[in-house]
Amino acid sequence: MNERAATGLAYAATDGAAYDIFLGRWTERLSQPFLDFIDPPDGALLDVGCGTGSLARAMKHRWPERRVCGIDVSDAYVAFACGQADAEIDYRVADAMKLPQASNTFAAAAAQLVLNFVPDPRVALREMMRVTRSGGVVAASVWDFRGGLVFQRMFWDTAAGIDPGAGQVRDKLFSGALALPDGLEKLFDESGLERVRRGSLTIRMDYASFDDYWEPLLGGQGPVGTYAAGLDPDLRRQVKASVRAAFLSGAPDGPRSLTATAWAVRGRVPQRR
Numbered sequence: 001m002n003e004r005a006a007t008g009l010a011y012a013a014t015d016g017a018a019y020d021i022f023l024g025r026w027t028e029r030l031s032q033p034f035l036d037f038i039d040p041p042d043g044a045l046l047d048v049g050c051g052t053g054s055l056a057r058a059m060k061h062r063w064p065e066r067r068v069c070g071i072d073v074s075d076a077y078v079a080f081a082c083g084q085a086d087a088e089i090d091y092r093v094a095d096a097m098k099l100p101q102a103s104n105t106f107a108a109a110a111a112q113l114v115l116n117f118v119p120d121p122r123v124a125l126r127e128m129m130r131v132t133r134s135g136g137v138v139a140a141s142v143w144d145f146r147g148g149l150v151f152q153r154m155f156w157d158t159a160a161g162i163d164p165g166a167g168q169v170r171d172k173l174f175s176g177a178l179a180l181p182d183g184l185e186k187l188f189d190e191s192g193l194e195r196v197r198r199g200s201l202t203i204r205m206d207y208a209s210f211d212d213y214w215e216p217l218l219g220g221q222g223p224v225g226t227y228a229a230g231l232d233p234d235l236r237r238q239v240k241a242s243v244r245a246a247f248l249s250g251a252p253d254g255p256r257s258l259t260a261t262a263w264a265v266r267g268r269v270p271q272r273r
């Protein structure tokens, strides 16, 4: 897997409040089945690429007595997470490819929807293994963009029919190595982690209306936000009208519940010599 082979796309992460309404409200839901899947042994926990803190908060709520840390490369997201924390969580601005924590610190390190945006996921995974003690768990999830992410599928396929530029971004996102069914699993297998296991986690994104779906896309976060917010006004009007028709599907505006599935993989850190 080459540098940036995961998606070829960097993640625009400039505004914590915009992220929270765009995706954080849903990643909060995904954190619950992901924590069940991680099933960490006793000890401290690390959320790698914590964003606005969905997984770190879920960890702290589930295991209040444990030390929980979160790192993200975005200072805007980390600042927002610090403002949200209703529990004591140690957040830091840091790169997943160079974690600031000492070796053998954690019982588990987990990255939710992050590794496909990191320049070299192998390096990030090596770092997660380094900071996790022998016998501890390293876990990651990535959206199943191709087969399981209705809110993005609807947007990109509709926009690609109007603007070939949308098709190019979609193809990078949907066909990146880690978005494929066995992508994360291969990465974990090649890393030296033991007892590697794959799962598939599904949540529902419950939108109140088309505006509740559309407006958060204009906040400029992530590849879809970068694309939608950067469109010239005429093209954006066309894309919006077509995406609206897809969202409504011939029925009056109102609530829509869209499924969202992520691939998840976990492995055990082997005994160190």
Ligand SMILES: C[S@@+](CC[C@H](N)C(=O)[O-])C[C@H]1O[C@@H](n2cnc3c(N)ncnc32)[C@H](O)[C@@H]1O
Pocket (backbone or CB within 6 Å): 011, 013, 023, 024, 027, 028, 048, 049, 050, 051, 052, 053, 054, 055, 071, 072, 073, 074, 077, 094, 095, 096, 097, 111, 112, 113, 114, 117, 118, 119, 222
């Ligand atoms: C889709 S968001 C997921 C955020 C969070 N884990 C969640 O579940 O809401 C991707 C996150 O990866 C972070 N990220 C991207 N590259 C990173 C890197 N090299 N090191 C740390 N975080 C990174 C972004 O800043 C962003 O917060």
